[in-house]
Amino acid sequence: MEASIEVRNVRKHYGRAVAVDGLSFAVPAGQVTGFVGPNGAGKSTTMRIILGLDAPDEGDALVHGRRYQTLRQPLREVGALLDASAIHPGRPARDHLLWMAHSNGLPRKRVDAVIETVGLGKVARRRAGGFSLGMRQRLGIAGALLGDPPVLMFDEPVNGLDPEGVRWIRTFLRSLAAEGRAVLVSSHLMGELQDTADHLVVIGRGRLIADTSVADLLSLASKDRVSLRTARRAEAMTALANEGATVAATDRDAVTVSGLSAEQVVAVLNASGVAFSEVSPHRASLEEAYMELTQDSVDYVSADLGEVRP
Amino acid sequence: MSYQSTVPAGRDGFAQILRAEWTKFRSLRSTAICVVLMIGLTILLTLLTASGSGTDANDGPHYTDHFEFVHQPMAGDGVLVARVSAQANSQGWAKAGIIIKDGTTAGSPYAAALVTPAHGVRMEGNFSTGIPGGDGGAPRWLKLTRTGQTVTAAQSADGTNWTPIGTMTVRLGNVAQVGLFVASPANTVVTKVAGGSQSEDVPTNGSATFDNVSVQPAGPAEWRQDLVDRDATAGTTVQLRDGITVQGSGDMSGYGLPSFHGGGNDDIVINSLAGVQIGLLAVIALGVLFASSEFKTGLVRTTFAASPRRGRVFVAKAIVLAGTVFVAGLVASVASFLLAQPRLHDNGYVPPAYPYLSLTDAPVARAVIGTALFLAVLAVLSLGVGTILRRSARSIMLMVGIVLAPQLIGEAIPNIDVGKWIARLTPVAGLAIQQTRARFDTAIAPWPGFVVVCAYAVLAMVAAVWLVRKRDA
Numbered sequence: 001m002e003a004s005i006e007v008r009n010v011r012k013h014y015g016r017a018v019a020v021d022g023l024s025f026a027v028p029a030g031q032v033t034g035f036v037g038p039n040g041a042g043k044s045t046t047m048r049i050i051l052g053l054d055a056p057d058e059g060d061a062l063v064h065g066r067r068y069q070t071l072r073q074p075l076r077e078v079g080a081l082l083d084a085s086a087i088h089p090g091r092p093a094r095d096h097l098l099w100m101a102h103s104n105g106l107p108r109k110r111v112d113a114v115i116e117t118v119g120l121g122k123v124a125r126r127r128a129g130g131f132s133l134g135m136r137q138r139l140g141i142a143g144a145l146l147g148d149p150p151v152l153m154f155d156e157p158v159n160g161l162d163p164e165g166v167r168w169i170r171t172f173l174r175s176l177a178a179e180g181r182a183v184l185v186s187s188h189l190m191g192e193l194q195d196t197a198d199h200l201v202v203i204g205r206g207r208l209i210a211d212t213s214v215a216d217l218l219s220l221a222s223k224d225r226v227s228l229r230t231a232r233r234a235e236a237m238t239a240l241a242n243e244g245a246t247v248a249a250t251d252r253d254a255v256t257v258s259g260l261s262a263e264q265v266v267a268v269l270n271a272s273g274v275a276f277s278e279v280s281p282h283r284a285s286l287e288e289a290y291m292e293l294t295q296d297s298v299d300y301v302s303a304d305l306g307e308v309r310p
Numbered sequence: 311m312s313y314q315s316t317v318p319a320g321r322d323g324f325a326q327i328l329r330a331e332w333t334k335f336r337s338l339r340s341t342a343i344c345v346v347l348m349i350g351l352t353i354l355l356t357l358l359t360a361s362g363s364g365t366d367a368n369d370g371p372h373y374t375d376h377f378e379f380v381h382q383p384m385a386g387d388g389v390l391v392a393r394v395s396a397q398a399n400s401q402g403w404a405k406a407g408i409i410i411k412d413g414t415t416a417g418s419p420y421a422a423a424l425v426t427p428a429h430g431v432r433m434e435g436n437f438s439t440g441i442p443g444g445d446g447g448a449p450r451w452l453k454l455t456r457t458g459q460t461v462t463a464a465q466s467a468d469g470t471n472w473t474p475i476g477t478m479t480v481r482l483g484n485v486a487q488v489g490l491f492v493a494s495p496a497n498t499v500v501t502k503v504a505g506g507s508q509s510e511d512v513p514t515n516g517s518a519t520f521d522n523v524s525v526q527p528a529g530p531a532e533w534r535q536d537l538v539d540r541d542a543t544a545g546t547t548v549q550l551r552d553g554i555t556v557q558g559s560g561d562m563s564g565y566g567l568p569s570f571h572g573g574g575n576d577d578i579v580i581n582s583l584a585g586v587q588i589g590l591l592a593v594i595a596l597g598v599l600f601a602s603s604e605f606k607t608g609l610v611r612t613t614f615a616a617s618p619r620r621g622r623v624f625v626a627k628a629i630v631l632a633g634t635v636f637v638a639g640l641v642a643s644v645a646s647f648l649l650a651q652p653r654l655h656d657n658g659y660v661p662p663a664y665p666y667l668s669l670t671d672a673p674v675a676r677a678v679i680g681t682a683l684f685l686a687v688l689a690v691l692s693l694g695v696g697t698i699l700r701r702s703a704r705s706i707m708l709m710v711g712i713v714l715a716p717q718l719i720g721e722a723i724p725n726i727d728v729g730k731w732i733a734r735l736t737p738v739a740g741l742a743i744q745q746t747r748a749r750f751d752t753a754i755a756p757w758p759g760f761v762v763v764c765a766y767a768v769l770a771m772v773a774a775v776w777l778v779r780k781r782d783a
Binding site: 052053055069074075078085086087088100103106149150179180 | 317337608614
């Protein structure tokens with residue numbers, strides 16, 4: 001089956017800075033695809049290229065096998081929220097959606113429908129300039145949904161949303177994918193996508209780092225690691241390191257150990273007389289997996305991970 | 311399990327983009343503010359200008375009567391013939407010919423057949439009526455025939471084959487003065503002075519040579535030469551002979567005759583639309599903001615995602631903007647014109663120096679509708695500039711600079727030709743569409759001026775469309 005979005009060897013530079021460097025990936029229908037990378041990794045640039053807003057230096061981005069510029073009623077094919085602030089602050093929300101509908105010959109009743117969907121019914125006639133960031137996100141999502149498109153792209157959609165809004169959008173993205181649509185969601189925080197995405201495209205410095213399912217990535221990151229909980233953390237870390245393990249403190253009383261099996265960890269701790277409350281196979285968070293993947297590609301590392309090596 | 315949009319496919323033509331841009335335009339409060347401001351400022355400033363204006367054009371005599379007259383009396387009906395063998399080109403409207411006049415007092419009724427260096431053969435009379443009698447000038451045979459109060463003029467190249475010019479009624483006493491005359495109107499010379507310009511009349515001296523003079527029935531052998539003027543002078547006796555040269559300056563003219571230098575030289579149609587000079591600032595803001603706000607807010611990305619054919623979007627913007635500004639501009643110009651008329655009348659702008667004007671007069675209609683057209687084109691130019699520069703402040707500054715430049719530079723450089731060239735080459739040349747009177751400071755004719763501003767707008771839009779298609783959004 002043809003991919004909903006296909007990015008093929010796209011390269012784009014601005015001045016001397018290379019924003020996207022030979023990036024290729026595909027977004028299938030019926031899934032939420034997370035598009036992850038640190039700030040400045042090239043996520044927004046890639047999305048602008050998919051929408052035909054920026055022209056790639058090389059390669060191309062296709063929607064259902066066609067370049068975006070050739071779509072005649074693009075809102076019926078692709079819905080996108082790139083920048084929630086990209087609205088005229090003086091224009092009432094409803095009029096913002098109305099001109100979008102007119103431009104693609106969409107019926108006026110779609111405007112009222114999407115306003116209801118995103119829950120802006122009460123404020124639709126107010127000027128968008130007075131909206132909170134969360135309300136603007138909802139307005140942007142309403143615009144993306146206007147043409148009821150089979151492909152949706154959201155750039156950092158949970159930014160500025162309150163916890164209730166975050167939960168709403170996660171459920172919403174899942175339901176869009178469940179209807180058979182292709183959903184591409186970007187984020188610079190992997191954790192945001194933990195319960196939402198089925199598939200991940202990870203990029204750093206404009207290059208593809210990983211193109212994998214969430215389940216595969218988690219098992220890769222969890223491999224051969226043991227979580228240890230103990231009140232005597234320092235002693236435990238010293239003892240384990242002396243036995244050749246790589247030890248990382250993850251909390252005041254928690255340590256992650258690699259290089260030793262759970263049985264070996266228990267044996268070493270018993271031999272050293274260090275008491276512990278729990279030893280279990282490590283279940284990596286998506287955040288950890290992501291950190292491992294992108295360590296080499298972030299431009300500035302803010303803090304080390306506190307690893308102790310023998 | 312690919313999803314299909316449940317929204318029915320509608321039309322995707324230019325009309326949809328036009329409708330979208332109209333929705334954008336009308337849904338902003340700033341649009342309404344600019345439109346109201348434009349209409350309000352235009353009317354207000356026009357009224358202020360009209361109230362502060364004034365003229366004394368009607369205070370002076372409504373005619374000029376100053377010329378050199380070689381004459382003798384003729385009682386009752388008769389015929390006067392003479393040939394102007396040569397005329398000096400002292401001024402385009404210099405006049406030489408034959409005349410029948412009710413005495414030598416300035417202002418008395420007359421009829422004349424005459425030649426001019428630049429405006430052909432004519433019959434003129436009573437300071438008000440002129441009848442063209444064909445191209446060409448001296449040498450020319452001229453004939454006047456009096457029958458009661460009716461005078462008929464004719465001209466001939468050879469003195470044999472006569473072509474009638476016209477007939478007019480002249481209130482003549484039984485004895486009228488008939489003879490030869492020469493006049494040559496003053497030239498208006500304009501000099502730049504600090505803060506403006508002043509015009510000055512410099513007299514010219516006309517000269518013409520006559521022969522084949524005949525009067526039927528024959529009059530006295532003696533001819534007299536007088537300077538016809540408000541201050542009567544004692545004339546002299548002259549010997550009439552073939553080849554007599556008569557020299558003179560001045561004019562016999564009045565309202566209705568093209569050579570007349572009346573005191574009323576103001577273009578009151580322009581004065582009735584003066585507020586547009588300020589109202590156009592609101593139009594510039596409107597046009598610039600319609601483009602620059604797209605870029606400032608990032609809205610342009612939503613716009614181009616919805617309508618990837620970018621050129622069409624900006625053409626649609628231009629049409630929506632021009633249409634709106636034209637309608638609002640028409641409201642402003644019609645209201646300004648109608649409201650200014652009573653004030654101008656109160657301030658002395660009345661016939662004969664200033665005939666009453668109506669919206670249905672062709673030049674007035676052209677000026678009033680043309681003002682709205684000019685504003686619409688200026689708005690499109692502003693849209694183009696706003697698109698090219700993408701910033702509101704610098705675009706508005708640039709446009710205001712372009713509009714004010716002719717006045718500012720005109721003030722700074724004391725040379726009227728420099729001022730005229732700037733007025734011809736900048737977009738404000740389009741305001742020439744308001745002219746209904748050729749004046750000494752006229753830079754460019756109405757329609758050519760309008761073409762200049764249109765050319766600027768087209769260039770700006772071509773550049774704007776090219777740039778939005780080429781640039782990343």
